[in-house]
Amino acid sequence: MGLFSDIYNTVAKFFRPQEEQGDASKSVATNRLKLVLMQDRTNLTPKILEQMRGELIDLLSRYVELDKELLELNFEQEGEQVALMLSIPVIRAKDEEEIEAALKAEAENLEEKIEAIEEEIENTEDISEENFSENNSDESSSNVISTPEEMNSSKNNEQEVSFEECHSEQ
Amino acid sequence: MTGRVIVITSGKGGVGKTTTSANIGTALAKAGNKVVLIDTDLGLRNLDLLLGLENRIVYTIVDVIEERCKLKQALVKDKKNPNLSLLAAAQTRDKTAVNAEQLKEICDTLKEENDFVLVDCPAGIEQGFQNAVAGASEAIVVTTPEMSAIRDADRIIGLLEAKEEIKSYKLLLNRVRPSLIKSNEMMSVDDVVEILSCPLVGIIPEDTGIITSTNKGEPIVNDENALAGKAYRNVAQRILGEEVPFLDLDEPKGFMAKIKNAFAKLKAKV
Ligand SMILES: Nc1ncnc2c1ncn2[C@@H]1O[C@H](COP(=O)(O)OP(=O)(O)OP(=O)(O)O)[C@@H](O)[C@H]1O
Ligand SMILES: [Mg+2]
Numbered sequence: 001m002g003l004f005s006d007i008y009n010t011v012a013k014f015f016r017p018q019e020e021q022g023d024a025s026k027s028v029a030t031n032r033l034k035l036v037l038m039q040d041r042t043n044l045t046p047k048i049l050e051q052m053r054g055e056l057i058d059l060l061s062r063y064v065e066l067d068k069e070l071l072e073l074n075f076e077q078e079g080e081q082v083a084l085m086l087s088i089p090v091i092r093a094k095d096e097e098e099i100e101a102a103l104k105a106e107a108e109n110l111e112e113k114i115e116a117i118e119e120e121i122e123n124t125e126d127i128s129e130e131n132f133s134e135n136n137s138d139e140s141s142s143n144v145i146s147t148p149e150e151m152n153s154s155k156n157n158e159q160e161v162s163f164e165e166c167h168s169e170q
Numbered sequence: 171m172t173g174r175v176i177v178i179t180s181g182k183g184g185v186g187k188t189t190t191s192a193n194i195g196t197a198l199a200k201a202g203n204k205v206v207l208i209d210t211d212l213g214l215r216n217l218d219l220l221l222g223l224e225n226r227i228v229y230t231i232v233d234v235i236e237e238r239c240k241l242k243q244a245l246v247k248d249k250k251n252p253n254l255s256l257l258a259a260a261q262t263r264d265k266t267a268v269n270a271e272q273l274k275e276i277c278d279t280l281k282e283e284n285d286f287v288l289v290d291c292p293a294g295i296e297q298g299f300q301n302a303v304a305g306a307s308e309a310i311v312v313t314t315p316e317m318s319a320i321r322d323a324d325r326i327i328g329l330l331e332a333k334e335e336i337k338s339y340k341l342l343l344n345r346v347r348p349s350l351i352k353s354n355e356m357m358s359v360d361d362v363v364e365i366l367s368c369p370l371v372g373i374i375p376e377d378t379g380i381i382t383s384t385n386k387g388e389p390i391v392n393d394e395n396a397l398a399g400k401a402y403r404n405v406a407q408r409i410l411g412e413e414v415p416f417l418d419l420d421e422p423k424g425f426m427a428k429i430k431n432a433f434a435k436l437k438a439k440v
Contacts, residue, residue, distance in 0.1 A: 026354040029317050030361050037324050037365065 035075055049073060056086065062102050065091040173204070173281040176288050176409070177306035179330075181322030183293030185314050186344040189380060189389075190402075191290035192220040194310075196389040197406035199254035203285035206245065208257045208276070210302040211292040212267055215259035221248060222387020223256055232260035235272045241279060250392075265297045270304035277305025295329060303330070309339035310371060315346060315357040324366055340371035342405065347376045348419040359416075372405035374398050375419050 053073045060066060067089040076085045094102070178191045191207055199205045208231065209217040218224040229244035234257070241257075248254035257276070260267065273289075280287045291302035303309070309330050313323035323341070330339045343362055350356035363370055377398035383390040390399040391406075397417070404414045 026357055026361070029357055030365065033317050033320055033365055036321060040321065040324060041328065 038075060060088060062094075062106075063099055064088075064093050067091055171282065171285070173284040173286050174308060175277045175281055175306045176286065176308040176310060177291055177303050178288060178310045178312060179291035179299065179302065179326055180293065180312040180319070181295060181326040182313070182319045185312050185319050186342075186374070187293075187312050188216045188220055188290050189384075190310065190312050190342060190344065190374075190405075191288050192217060193389045193391045193399075193402035194406055194409065195254060195286070195288050196221075196248075196251065197391045197403050198286050198288075198409065199248070199251045200391070201406060201410065203253060203410075204283070205254050205286045205288065206257060206280050206284050207254070208273075208280075208287065208289045209259040210268075210273065210289055210298060212259050212298070213261065213264045214292065215261050217290050218246075218256060218258050219387060220384055220389060221254075221256060223248065223258075224387070227256075227258045230258045230260040231276070232263050232267045234276065235268055241276065265292070265301070268301055269297075270301050273301045274305040281305075295325060299326075299329070303333060303336070307335055307337050309336055310342050311339055311368065312342045312344055313362070313366075314344050315351075315359075315362055320357075320362060320365060327366060327368055339368065341366060341368040342372045342374065343370065344374045345376045346373055346419060370416070371408055372401060373416050373419065374401045374405075375417075 053071065056073070057066070057068055057071060070089040072085075072087040074085050074087075076083050178187050178194075180187050188209075188211070191209075195205050195207045207217060207221075209215050210231070211217075212232070215230075218227055223246050226246045228246075229239040231244065233239045234241050234244045244257055245255040246258065248256070257280075277287055277289070287305070289302045289306055292298035311323050311326055311330070313319045327339065330336045341363065343359055346359065347356055351358045357365075359370070359373055375397050377390065377396060379393060379396040380390055380398055383393065383396075389402075390396050391402045393399045397419075401417050404417065407414045
């Protein structure tokens, strides 16, 4: 506005330390840029972040009971560095017995699963041999052989279930 | 003779690739080098305008590729400097009229008879970029101190890194405004260099003279007094291997100078 305020602002500017003026603009830009470039460069897609989140939940649930819905995983600027920040709302820590029981259950579970998979492999070998000799259509085999994805997902589910069971036993 | 093929690229559009190509090319030619400029921005040709050669274009790069003329016939010599010539883009065709192999072949042929082949790249990271980069072994990445331009430059640097043929790439920071940097409203040169971690080949100030020089069809390096012209001449010298200190773009220092400056600004407002 008017000439007077112009003069006032110009004079005032002389006496203000330079860093103060518009400091926000520049540092906000550099910080935002550093974050976005970090994501651009690492190629961490939202899908991969989601997977990471899921695996972290699985891991941490062995030791603490946590609020899965509220767990947050984000990139944040920490001074000069970009940090991966994990915020975990802990409902309560598990005691040693629980942890051991959970690990044991998990180990048993794994063993069972390995056995199941071995069995499956034997079966499919038999069948595929049969198929081979009979030159059969692929319908029957596709029922038996589960894809790696299917195996994985079933693994995850079982794991989660086993934890839940652990809690309820308590 | 085997000349150097340098691609001038950016990712983001409008940051000054064509201006940079015209000026570095002119400066290198003035220093006694044989230079060819290639405009690869098919459909959006501009390099001819910046050099004031728009009325002399008969054949374009597409005519060369589709064998309607010899490569030599399509090279347009600069009015002032016979060391400098232009291979223009076709204005009526699109990116698909040319492929990377064809462009590489043209670069390979041209570097046999020239000291420098400068390739003005279109914006973006698609076919046009891939074409422009195909024959080059060096790159100049142009950016401005703005977030979106820097982000795109980072993307381009990533793509250049993945290319075996590109042996070196350097950053040219354009449209720098020292007054904004001083008041911390614009990222400084150091900020940008740190973020992109890429060696610097030049800092070009924002200069209204660039508009008038474009109007005249004469690159600003020809203007002895313009700051941007001096900055571009320095870039050419650095490309030639000389160590030239970066221009001090600061506004005049000292108390009296500050007061004069402030009064100039006030006057402008009143
Ligand atoms: N240092 C500068 N000071 C002032 N204006 C500039 C400067 N550099 C470039 N410009 C202006 O910016 C505009 C875009 O420049 P130029 O055409 O060179 O960009 P470009 O990267 O080639 O664009 P495109 O991506 O469209 O090919 C032009 O109007 C030019 O005059
Ligand atoms: Mg251009």
